[in-house]
Amino acid sequence: MTRKQRRLYFVLLGMLALGAATALVLTAINDTLVYFYTPADIQAKHVGPNRRFRLGGLVEKGSVVKKGETVDFKVTDLTASLAVTYTGVLPDLFREGQGVVAEGKLDGQGMFHASEVLAKHDEKYMPKEVSDALKKSGQWREENASK
């Protein structure tokens, strides 16, 4: 084996080992790498009150109730949903059926008190005329629109 070959195998082996190590570490700390939990995650994990976390999902259709500065809505992941209350300014993209990430904690009654609400944008880019036309022709699929 020439020295060049030896160096080549050394580099390749090093990259492979580093890649494997990174993959293992990332899998191990998977839970801390997610930016938010979905309502189904919260149900499965039995998160108690007074623990801060981020809740993410879609704003449930017809669940938004505004009372002055305070707004109540439900966050759903289409399997479970969670009631949220928030006082403050909402981002422009906050609307029913769209993605949202709220930071806060649960109270004893299972109500999520958010201290910050962020809008999550989906990966769809289209002009307004196209989205209107899709909705008109019945081609609009909500689950695709707001993943």
Added chain:
Amino acid sequence: MHRFANPMRFVRLAAAIQPWTAGVTLILLALGLYFGLFDSPADYQQGESVRIMYVHVPSAWLAMAAYSTMAFASGVGLVWKHPLADLIAKAASPIGAAFTFVCLVTGSLWGKPMWGTWWAWDARLTSMLILFFLYLGHMALLNAFDDPTRGTKAAGILALAGFVNIPIIKFSVDWWNTLHQPASVSKVGMPTIDPSMLLPLMLMGVAFTTFFVTVLLIRVRSEILAAKVRAIRLNQIHSAPGAISGELVGESPR
């Protein structure tokens, strides 16, 4: 491969290619900016802010492409000890760092009106910030040693080790819940971006690529020529009467 690896041949080849890549960059950038800023529709959700994407997304692509170039060149430099590969790696990192910086800044400017925050520590944004620090570390390591070859070696190892971050950036939006939206263009099946918006994005993507190639060629060329000037100067010093060594070298001055 070795035919093009000769530095002086590379200089001549680069000089021949450069005007073309520069020309293509200018034309496509003008077209892309025109379509992106004036002749494309506003988004149904984001409104006019969608236009930030035409700079943000190509910057992100090129930030990763420049890093891949740098890592590949560093690997070739480490294994085959080829000076040209080391020069390419050295030339690529400041350009890549600039792309990463533009990507982070434009993303932040988009995030405030759309998400409601300038920054979020989600997997995509954090891994992109790490990419920026990898570039900075690469540039710092290159100049951290008195002996430049040691700096090249250390920086090359960093570039290769940091390459694990590239797939993490790309797939972060699929592997974990992130605030950042998943990929639109490279999606399996149809891209979820309207053709009227895909056109300026693609124009800008190609323009950024040819821009990267142009600047890379300029930087590698000037590195080669600078090395040549250094060699000539050294030669003159050694061959001049009363040189540092204090004795005349048996060579006629040029």
